[in-house]
Amino acid sequence: MSYDHKIVIKYFILPWVKFLMETLPSNKSKRTSEKTKGSKKRSHKKRKKSDRKNKNQEKERSRKRQRQERKERDTESTSSDSCSNTDEESEAIWVEKKVELSHEVENYEQKIPSGSPSDDGIPYRTQLIPSVAPRLASNPTLSADELNRLKAKALRAKLTNSPNAEELEKKYEMEKKRAEGNNKVEIVPIVDSRGRLYDTTNPSASSSSLQHAGSPRQKRKEKIDTHDETGNRIHYFKDDDKLQLQHLVMQERLGTGKSMDAQMAGRIMGDKKFEDDLDYLDEHADKMARGKEQTIEQKRQFAIQDFKKSQDFINSCPYCFGQDKSPVAPMVSLGTKTYLALSTVTEMTSGHCLIVPIQHCLTTLELDDDTWDEIRNFMKCLIQMFHSEDRGVLFFETVISFKYQKHAIIECIPLPWNLSQDAPAFFREAILSTAGEWTQNKKIIDTAKGFRNKMVKDLPYFHVWFNVDGGMGHVIENAKKFPEWFGKEIVAGMCDLPPDRWRKPKKLNPRDKHKRVQEFVKKWKKWDWTQMLEGGEY
Structure with a gap:
């Protein structure tokens, strides 16, 4: 640098x-000084604005108060004027009412003796009659969980020596009585919904086992010697010596003795080390043959649960009569065992109706002879009615599963006369196409000689009647692949109907029920056989 x-x-x-x-x-x-000065000015302005707002609000409040005071003064002045004008009238009315009441009291006292006591032991002249009826207890009864909580609260209060322990105990007892009073006792029948007897007895049980039946603490099982000293078998089950032939027959009829194949399959499924070998089966023969026995209490609980389930299905059934309800389906004619009703969904053709048994049954094969006589009467009358219109009619029943216990119904679908004559060929071809190549039962069962003699009530089936005498049936082996609308689909293919008529038809408006019934009765009245019954006139 x-x-x-x-x-x-x-x-x-x-x-x-x-x-x-x-x-x-x-x-x-x-x-910074300039900034502070500016902020002070702004805060001062805000304070001024807030003060102005507060003053304005106070002024408005004072004005409202003055207005209310003026209104009150005006109303007081008007009421005082009206009272002064109506004092004489009100006094006159009160005197008249007082005189009338005194006359009524004198007449009432003359009819009743002065010293006659009432039902409560109080003389009539001194008995108090409440002007308002006492209110009834509208509180709903407590559930089991709520009762348990109340009981726990009462015990806690008793242990802690709280002053309200007695009140809680009394309240618990009262609520318990109310809950027990609402319980409805029902007797479980000895048969199930299919008419089979419930097995609630144990004939092979000893007195000691009956006393301890169903107790959770009893977990030890009695050991039984199945072989003797030389190795020969002497017992298979512990009750072999006690069971007699009549007991075995009873088990078979009740259905409690399961099939050997089902028991064997259950043992194999529960054995992880199972081998399909004869040596393995010989070594574990006792284990494979051992069965799980049910106690009397377990059998009773099964019967109770099955009865509850069947009652729930019946209460929700749209075709059953209840204590306070009638069937949802529009009823046309009522017999002693069956009734004729219209469909609750969109009709396949005009005149589509249902033959329904009054008894809740899963198949029509479970019905007695009297019920079948009425079903045949309905079939004959419907055939004659539609024949007068130059039409034929098909009757078919579909039973796919017994699990949900659906009400058995016979659907009646009228067709043009030429199509009804070709219906057997259509149904035969459809059944053969749906049935598998390998089946355990016959694909088509001809029921011309009797429907009730050819079909079995314990298997799901489809059956179509071309006349009163019979038609053709098919045993449903695979319920998952068989559609519920099988018969309707065939009829829709014959008549060229859209899919919304048979696959998932819409529910009809219940308000139109009366109108639909009147239209059907106009044609049906001439052929209705129920008019011959007592009270069957229209």
């Missing part, structure tokens, strides 16, 4: 830097 540059830095640049360094803080302080 040259000498001239040093002189310039020393005498010109450094003084300016010092000057700037001294002046910068003063500028910052000026800026």
Whole structure:
């Protein structure tokens, strides 16, 4: 760096830097002071605005108070004027009412002796009659969980010596009585929904086992000697010596004696080390033959649960009569065992109706002879009615599963006469196409000689009647692949109907029920056989 540059830095640049360094803080302080002044002004303005708002609000409140006071004064003045004008009238009315009441009381006292007591032991003249009837207890009864909580609260209060322990105990007893009073006792029948007897007895059990039946603490099993000292088998089950032939026959009729194949399959499924070998079967023969016995209490619980389940299905059934309800289906004619009703969904064709048994049954094969006589009467009358219109009619029943216990119904679908004559060929072809190549049962069962003699009530089936005498049936072996609308689909293919008529038809409006019944009765009245019954007239 040259000498001239040093002189310039020393005498010109450094003084300016010092000057700037001294002046910068003063500028910052000026800026901050200006900011504080501006913020103070703003806060002052805000305070003024808030004060103005408060003053305005107070003025409005005072004005409202003055208005209310004026209104009250006006109403008081008007009421005083009206009272002064009507004092004489009101006094006259009160005197008249008082005289009438006194006459009624005198007449009532003359009829009743002065000293005759009431039912409560209080004389009539001194007995108090409440002007308002006492309110009844509208509180609902407590559930089992709520009763348990109340009991726990009462016990806790008793253990802690709290003053309200007695009140809680009394409240618990009262609520318990109310809950027990609402319980409905029902007797479980001896047969199930299919007419099979419940097995609630244990003929092979001894008196000691009957006393401890169903107790959870009894986990030890009695050991039984199945072989003697030489290795020969002497017992298979512990009750071999106690069971007699009549007991075995009873088990077979009740259905409690399961098939050997089902028991064998259950043992194999529960054995992880199972081998399909004769040596393995010989070594584990006792284990494979061992059965799980049910106690009397377990059998009773099964009967109770099965009865509850069947009652729930019956209560929700749209075709059953209840204590306070009639069937959902529009009823046309009522017999003693069956009734004729219209469909609750969109009809396949005009005149689509149902023959329904009054008894809740899963198949029509479970019905007695009297019920079948009424079913045949309905079939004959419907055939004659539709024949007068130059139409035929098909009757079919579909039973796919017994699990949900659906009400058995026979659907009646009228068709043009030429199509009804070709219906057997259509149904035969459809059944053969749906049935598998390998089946355990006959694919098509001809029921011309009797439907009830050819079909079995314990297997799901589909059956169609072309006349009163019979038609053709098919045993459903695979319920998952067989559609519920099988018969309707065939009829829809014959008549070229859209899919919304048979696959998932819409539910009809229940408000139109009366109108639909009247239209059907106009044609049905001439052929209705129920008019011959007592009270069957229209």
